[in-house]
Amino acid sequence: MIDTTTALELVLKHGTLNTDFFEVDLKDALDYVVAKDVVSRIDMPPFRQSAMDGYALHVHDDFTYTVVGEVQAGDHNDPTLRKGEAVRIFTGAPVPTSANTVVMQERVTLDGNKIIVEGSPKVNMNIRPKAEQIKAGGIAIHKGTTIKGGHIGFLASLGLTKITVSKKPSVAIVVTGNELVAPGMPLSYGEIYESNGAMLRAVLNELGYKNTSVVTIRDDYDTTKNVLSDTLGKYDVVVVTGGVSVGDYDFVGKAFKAIGVQEIFYKVKQKPGKPLFFGKKEETSIFGLPGNPAAALSCFYIYVYPLLKKYEGAEHMNLPTISLPLLSDYTVKGTQAQFLKARIEGAGVRILGGQSSAMVQAFGDANALVCLPVNSMEIKKGQNVKTLLLPTK
């Protein structure tokens, strides 16, 4: 059985790196990964910009200046200031080429068409230099960046309306289990409601992956083989939940073999998610996740999400990670690596109750996963632990 580090390395090594890209309108670019460096066509700011409401002037030996005009934001004029002259100027307005400072209006006494400045103004105050943020030809956003709201603001400020982004992977979720009944239907003894499909689809959606499908199948070898065979050709990533444990009625592993899925690994020294399967067929990556919802979701965040980001060529493939002190002692059962639903609060991280593989409600309170290495045994309050940040809002 391999360890969690090796498992993630193998996923990222064998995961397909897609090379398809396309142009997207900036307004629709959220969550996409930039496929080519985005280059600015302009200096930003494009001119020396006043950072304050006040007076632009060329510093001379006297405290008094004559106000000879004004420049508002959006004005196109560039008045030439002679010695002892100033112009009224507003935030965002172009600072006249002949001025070398802007004095805040709070530091000025107005006397008719003259101003008296407090003390001797320093040169280059309250001026945002031309190209302070970026020069024309400079790289605004590097290839591999996942686009967030702030990036859209920055790119719009450079006048861009489209960017080139990587294609996102399509994801099929195949849910297996004779015990599963669709929500809304009546439940007989021995049956439970199917929840992995809806959950994984919602999480994929939350993370920006909209091209998804869910199929539910019974534990039947032929059906499993046929559905998987059909799905492999149509999707970039196939996530099967259930049917991968050691039980006699697990047809998934047999079906994988029969349709030519190459096993990269099966079983990882971890809890939850020991019977994790990862394989490839041509360019399609195939995960076999545990059927228990909480185990499936943990494995999704830790292994499937990085694979999706690799497909897109993202620089950061894992969820953001931070080392945080535990807020109370924790005793690990067993020797496997642990992924524990947790909540970041105050100045540390608290491991939540309800860690059983079947219990997904702890994910409601969770905003993090604490990752403990093998043989962790006793972790003391205050000890730092590796903490993955779940998508937060």
Added chain:
Amino acid sequence: MIDTTTALELVLKHGTLNTDFFEVDLKDALDYVVAKDVVSRIDMPPFRQSAMDGYALHVHDDFTYTVVGEVQAGDHNDPTLRKGEAVRIFTGAPVPTSANTVVMQERVTLDGNKIIVEGSPKVNMNIRPKAEQIKAGGIAIHKGTTIKGGHIGFLASLGLTKITVSKKPSVAIVVTGNELVAPGMPLSYGEIYESNGAMLRAVLNELGYKNTSVVTIRDDYDTTKNVLSDTLGKYDVVVVTGGVSVGDYDFVGKAFKAIGVQEIFYKVKQKPGKPLFFGKKEETSIFGLPGNPAAALSCFYIYVYPLLKKYEGAEHMNLPTISLPLLSDYTVKGTQAQFLKARIEGAGVRILGGQSSAMVQAFGDANALVCLPVNSMEIKKGQNVKTLLLPTK
């Protein structure tokens, strides 16, 4: 001038709490706030469920049991075990009423139709008790919870297909400034590209607020007054960017007065975002944000986002907050409270370069905002600071 705490209190005190709700399909429920406690109609699990592949039996004095049948996941049978009998059982299958434990298959030696168990099995092992997660009639998710992927998994597992959620506020973004030119158009001297509209709309979208509009207007009193007057009646929240600073050409404040917007506060002892305005007219909340993109976005996360969450009746209205050690010394300029773009990494938080109000690109690298109180002066490396987590993916 008020402080940041008072400002946020006033926003949340005066912000409208909406009481409209509606039913949404569970698959579309992401990011909505639950309007009524969601009650489970079933016990979950609905029966005693095997947590392992193995053998269900009623413990007796001998190590040997006769295997008299099997129960697969999804089977409806409840075989009665006599003394010394066991059934083969699989993960997720119903444990027979007459069995009091499940022995993992790894702890069993199979000998024809008999099994010999290792040692004396403990009672109630590897059984998930009926209703372990929730009882029928119990509250699955409390009113005020914002729905995430894990919740959708849990609610689906209870058989639910719809939930009752609060209406989301509609948001109009009104961008002002003569210097602003739409991206894609040519730029003249003194002009910059408009980016606040696209940025705020993207961020709203990222946070689940899809009912938004953007209007760009010039610095002209009549236009400003007419557009604002028209917008106030049609949206729950109006966010104006620009036009609220002390400059002579700021028509927004005058327009607010003319159309009957009640000022709740104007100006906050903070950087960036000193000239922040907040007002109400009937049920509509109105923000005046600074025109500088980075300042506008900081104010959005700190003041506008909590107001939107209050509107929806959310329990948690602010972005998640954590206290983290600074990764290097930081010297504060000025005495105001500071909101600083920052990046959580390693075991602490790093304040990023490019904190100027106009420079939004730091938001690309940022995954957090560090909030320093007034008169912070010198903060030393290792000192804990209040850190707001920005939406992460």
